[in-house]
Amino acid sequence: MSSAKRGAAGAAKDLSWRTSVDPAALPFRDGEEPWTSEEVHELIEELLADIAKQEAAVELAEHELADMRDGTDGAGRDPADVGANNFERDQEMTLAHSAREMLEQGLVALRSIRDGHYGACENCGQPIGKGRLQVFPRATLCVTCKQREERR
Numbered sequence: 001m002s003s004a005k006r007g008a009a010g011a012a013k014d015l016s017w018r019t020s021v022d023p024a025a026l027p028f029r030d031g032e033e034p035w036t037s038e039e040v041h042e043l044i045e046e047l048l049a050d051i052a053k054q055e056a057a058v059e060l061a062e063h064e065l066a067d068m069r070d071g072t073d074g075a076g077r078d079p080a081d082v083g084a085n086n087f088e089r090d091q092e093m094t095l096a097h098s099a100r101e102m103l104e105q106g107l108v109a110l111r112s113i114r115d116g117h118y119g120a121c122e123n124c125g126q127p128i129g130k131g132r133l134q135v136f137p138r139a140t141l142c143v144t145c146k147q148r149e150e151r152r
């Protein structure tokens, strides 16, 4: 595991930094009110709940995968069963992968709140905007860059 990832996980484990977050340091878009500490704390709570949910999803998917691996040792299996099992395993791996990705994004978001650079678009550097972040706390791109990315 890279040190960057360990750092991100640390932001979720030791939460003592939460009380020293400066809401005024977080960017917001023209026409929006600056962040209040209540809003920032809501955001942190939401991210923590999401992180816990994704962690549970990763664990469950990995558990299922381990079960499937244990079950594939039997000899003389019907090729159709093997095919169905492979399909299930692929699905489980996709689930595990996307849960792990969302978990990682949640941790990165949390860490960037801690480090005071949350809310800036990672592509253009403009504020992502409170409206968008309150709906998608894990967003790392502003609406414009996100739409451009989706068109590619």
Ligand SMILES: [Zn+2]
Residues within 6 Å of the ligand: 121, 122, 123, 124, 125, 126, 141, 142, 143, 144, 145, 146
């Ligand atoms: Zn952008």
